[in-house]
Amino acid sequence: MSYVVDFTEVSTVGLESSPVADALAGLRANEARYFKNKYDHVFTTQPASAARETVDWVHEVLASERDMVIASPPLEATEFVVDGHRWAYVFYESGLSINVLYALEAGGKRAVGFKLSDGMEVPDELSAFKFARQKSKLAGTIRGSYFVIKSEH
Numbered sequence: 001m002s003y004v005v006d007f008t009e010v011s012t013v014g015l016e017s018s019p020v021a022d023a024l025a026g027l028r029a030n031e032a033r034y035f036k037n038k039y040d041h042v043f044t045t046q047p048a049s050a051a052r053e054t055v056d057w058v059h060e061v062l063a064s065e066r067d068m069v070i071a072s073p074p075l076e077a078t079e080f081v082v083d084g085h086r087w088a089y090v091f092y093e094s095g096l097s098i099n100v101l102y103a104l105e106a107g108g109k110r111a112v113g114f115k116l117s118d119g120m121e122v123p124d125e126l127s128a129f130k131f132a133r134q135k136s137k138l139a140g141t142i143r144g145s146y147f148v149i150k151s152e153h
Contacts, residue, residue, distance in 0.1 A: 001046070001047070001050075002044050002045065002046045002050075003044065003045050003046070003076070004042055004043075004044050005028055005029055005031075005032035005043045005044065005045060006029070006032070007029040007030070007032045007033040007036070007138060010022075010025050010026055010029045010138060011025060012024075012025040013025075014045065014047060014075060014076045015028070015075055015076065015091065017075065017093055018075065018092075018093050018094070018095055018117075019093075019094075019095070019119075019120075020094075020095035020117045020118065020119045020120050023095060023117035023118040023119050023120070023139060023140055024091060024095045024097070024117045026117075026118070026136065026138040026139035026140060027091075027095075027097055027115055027117050027118075027136075027138075027139040027142060028043075028045070028076075028091055028097070029138045029139070030136045030138045030139045030142065031043060031089065031097070031099075033138065035082070039082040039083060041080065041082050043078065044078060045076040045077065045078045045089070045091070046076065046077060046078065047075070047076060048073075048074035048075055048076055048077050048090065051076075051077035051078065051079070053079075054077040054078065054079040054088050054090070055074050055077050055090055057079075057088060057100070057153070058077075058088050058090050058098055058100055058112075060153065061100055061112060061149065061153050062098070062112065064151060064153070065112070065147070065149055065150065065151065066147065068125055069125065070092060070096070070098070070123070070125060071094075071123060071124070071125060072092040072093050072094035072096060072123065073092065073093045074090045074091070074092055074093075075091050075092060075093050076090070076091045077089060077090045077091070081104070084103060084104050084105060084108065085101055085102060085103050085104065085108070085109070086100075086101075086102040086103075086104060087099060087100070087101060087102075088100045088102075094120055094123060095116060095117030095118075095119065095120035096114065096115070096116060096117070096120070096123060096126075097114070097115040097116075097117070098112065098113070098114055098115075099112070099113045099115075100112050100113075100149075101113065102149065102153065110148065110149035111146050111147065111148050111149055112146060112147055112149060113144060113145070113146040114126055114129065114131075114144060114145045114146065115142050115143070115144045116131065116142070116143040116144070117139065117142075118139060118140035118141050118142070119140075122143075126145070129145040129147075130145060131143035131144060131145045132144055132145070
């Protein structure tokens with residue numbers, strides 16, 4: 001069952017098993033607000049079990065680009081195309097959010113972004129990354145990092 005993420009009434013629907021469910025819900029709502037304001041796109045997620053192809057694609061990009069495996073179980077995911085870019089998001093039980101920005105046109109921007117929910121520790125698999133901080137009314141303090149995708153996926 002899909003869930004239209006509401007950024008005015010933040011809900012933990014689908015994220016209840018996370019120890020930082022409120023912060024993760026705020027992070028998800030923060031992403032929903034960004035896409036609504038910038039692209040007029042309604043951010044809709046599904047349980048990870050129903051979005052297996054999206055989760056698998058994100059995990060394939062991580063594995064092939066950085067030999068990285070995320071230890072936390074995925075809870076929700078979404079995938080969509082806006083403005084010539086394929087976007088995929090996976091939200092994890094630990095409070096981690098991973099997004100893949102993938103330009104459909106060769107030579108465009110392609111990157112993987114990581115965002116850590118307020119209150120979660122940096123996972124071991126991301127310990128090599130430096131994280132910048134940003135404040136969000138919806139999510140508190142968000143720590144984020146990224147890397148550029150080098151190969152075709």
